[in-house]
Amino acid sequence: MERIGHQVHRTPLKQSATLNAYTGGDIYMKMENLQRTGSFKVRGAMNKIMSLPEVDAEKGIIAASAGNHAQGVALAAAMRNVPSKIFMPKRTPSTKVAATRHYGAGVVLGGDTYNEAFQSALEDQQQRGSTFVHAFDDPKVMAGQGTVALEMLQQLSDLEVILVPVGGGGLLAGMASAVKAFHPKVRIIGVQALGAPATYNFFTGRGKGPLEHVHTIADGLLVKKPGELTFPIIKKYVDDMVTVTDEEISCAIMFMLEREKTLVEGAGAASLAAVICKKVNVQGKKVGCVISGGNIDPGKISVFRDLSKSARQLHHIL
Incomplete structure (x- = not known):
């Protein structure tokens, strides 16, 4: 705590x-x-991102989320002053998408479920070498x-x-x-x-x-x-x-x-x-x-x- x-x-x-x-x-x-x-999602995202070594944080943050984890990651990354990119399902409520962008993250919409967004985020992470912040695991x-x-x-x-x-x-x-x-x-x-x-x-x-x-x-x-x-x-x-x-x-x-x-x-x-x-x-x-x-x-x-x-x-x- x-x-x-x-x-x-x-x-x-x-x-x-x-x-x-x-x-x-x-x-x-x-x-x-x-x-x-x-x-509550901001608690886990904040704990993870604030504990990252500087070398990992500087690579940028990537995540997948149905909405709430996205906002937590976006806020924590902004407070750490590092860029973040979030993959979200297409059916994510517009309010959550708008809030995530408001906190400073880049948002990519795709797939119908969290798991599909997660796979897209993993592919992007492997290409770019960003630091992945999992929503729960x-x-x-x-x-x-x-x-x-x-x-x-x-x-x-x-x-x-x-x-x-x-x-x-x-x-x-x-x-x-x-x-x-x-x-x-x-x-x-x-x-x-x-x-x-x-x-x-x-x-x-x-x-x-x-x-x-x-x-x-x-x-x-x-x-x-x-x-x-x-x-x-x-x-x-x-x-x-x-x-x-x-x-x-x-x-x-x-x-x-x-x-x-x-x-x-x-x-x-x-x-x-x-x-x-x-x-x-x-x-x-x-x-x-x-x-x-x-x-x-x-x-x-x-x-x-x-x-x-x-x-x-x-x-x-x-």
Whole structure:
């Protein structure tokens, strides 16, 4: 935490009386949507880039991202005063692309998923010799993401359960490592989109190969396979994993907008969706939910509203 403590925000751990009454739990939301760049991703990118030897930083930074890692890399590279180039999927929300460019990075759009953008970035990196900053499969990136857990437990030392959204697994691996090192009795539960359940499948033994197709409104979770470095850590330290549907994610987004007057993106709402839609037993427990980001396209609010209706009817949500 010392390396990035002055570069990132210490985000609030917030409660909702409505949420507590509905779930019967004592729910605490870690508001990483209020983080610099609007996402937790800046923590890992900052830790990695600020720790690079000068000879590596001077080569320039290259990365692949569905949006939030891109902004974190762009900001960290700008603070280190080195150029950055980010490959992003074509379907990346325009708000994330514009923000990445605003922080000073060059942006290349291509492919439909993170994995396709990743392959393009690797090819470019091999040609140019730039320093690659992986979105999740890197020890220093994972360590940076793990500071979310350390902050949560500093803010509330008797948390019993922490729910973490999962794409490639960098946040979950980093947080699980940190929690089990200092508070081993705290349960760590990963939450993945049902339409992109690669890590969930590996974890539960439902499948070991990469997914052919992924589809979810949570663009930050559009990953076809878990990381080679992240998954062994997840398998060792994570207690359980669950999935949530797009309708349930939409329900959590609309809950935050209507009840908490806060805009949260799809990936950021995943852990909350698991609580609201009762995928995890939180009755009588102190539970932390990582609200991992808030970089959402406001033009899609009507889509989320429509999708949320079926989940509200199914789960009898107000």
